[in-house]
Amino acid sequence: MKIEPESCRVDDALGILVGKWKPLILLHLLKNGTQRFSELKRSVPGITQKMLTNQLRDLEEEDIIERKVYPQVPPKVEYSITEYGRSLEPILNAMHEWGTNHIIHKREKMKKENVGNERKL
Amino acid sequence: MKIEPESCRVDDALGILVGKWKPLILLHLLKNGTQRFSELKRSVPGITQKMLTNQLRDLEEEDIIERKVYPQVPPKVEYSITEYGRSLEPILNAMHEWGTNHIIHKREKMKKENVGNERKL
DNA sequence: CCCTGTAGTATCCTTTTATATACTATACCA
DNA sequence: TGGTATAGTATATAAAAGGATACTACAGGG
Numbered sequence A, B: 001m002k003i004e005p006e007s008c009r010v011d012d013a014l015g016i017l018v019g020k021w022k023p024l025i026l027l028h029l030l031k032n033g034t035q036r037f038s039e040l041k042r043s044v045p046g047i048t049q050k051m052l053t054n055q056l057r058d059l060e061e062e063d064i065i066e067r068k069v070y071p072q073v074p075p076k077v078e079y080s081i082t083e084y085g086r087s088l089e090p091i092l093n094a095m096h097e098w099g100t101n102h103i104i105h106k107r108e109k110m111k112k113e114n115v116g117n118e119r120k121l
Numbered sequence C: 001c002c003c004t005g006t007a008g009t010a011t012c013c014t015t016t017t018a019t020a021t022a023c024t025a026t027a028c029c030a
Numbered sequence D: 001t002g003g004t005a006t007a008g009t010a011t012a013t014a015a016a017a018g019g020a021t022a023c024t025a026c027a028g029g030g
Helices: A010-017 A022-032 A037-043 A049-061 A084-120 B010-017 B022-032 B037-043 B049-061 B084-120
Strands: A065-070 A076-081 B065-070 B076-081
Touching: A010 A022, A010 A084, A010 B010, A010 B022, A010 B084, A022 A037, A022 A049, A022 A076, A022 A084, A022 B010, A037 A049, A037 A076, A049 A065, A084 B010, A084 B084, B010 B022, B010 B084, B022 B037, B022 B049, B022 B076, B022 B084, B037 B049, B037 B076, B049 B065
Parallel strands: none
Antiparallel strands: A065 A076, B065 B076
8 A cells, every 4th residue: 555645654663763863762661661860861872961852852752751750869860661662663764674774785786886887998 | 572671673774764755756656767956846845845855865865766966967866765765565555555544544443532522321 | 138047156144053162959978 | 079971952163065146268140
């Protein structure tokens, strides 16, 4: 069944996955289950606190992850994938697989192009 | 099989699909086969020439679409999905399906939240 | 001779994303 | 008393993406 371009909903899914860190955050939560804010921060090297908070808020708003606050000091906040959020897993897997293959595809294409260029010299 | 976050290739796939117009362009090419530049432009309302050229160049560079120039005046350039590009189709379909369902999911979540709020009044 | 259509470029401007840095409250520990 | 850890917020700035507009070449038609 073909998608009708006029009623395409690819962007709705795409919008949830884009953001420089979202796939990584989701992957960590899928792999390790519940994680604290600071654990996530350590798991995703290079991310700033602001970015991590932003991305987590985005995902929470879409009901992909759950945020649980423990009212204590120092603060403790746990994040986890929701049941609904798990429905993204097959898509992430498909994209990972495609991406892995794409790297190979590009390498092979470059090789061919280089051979072609050498012939032209 | 779980994806290892350290070697995640989701972004490689994501990078090809993101861009405000790429899914739509791909859908049109998948649905209608070969299309001229001007046909695509008409098919995607609101896109500027610059954006269309940019997105097409991006997709061409990744070997997802093919560009065929007919050396004539006025110019004629045809675009089509490559065989390799078709490997993205299942992912687009999965995202479209997920996105369609997500809209429903959100609507139902909002309904529940509103009921909750009414009770509080 | 001017107008139209094609497939672009070139330039400038606005909006969106991402990053860097500093700051907060408060319990616990030495 | 001062330092550490937690989960943030606030502010400023840089970089990337997107958009508006004008411009090009040249054949064919009136």
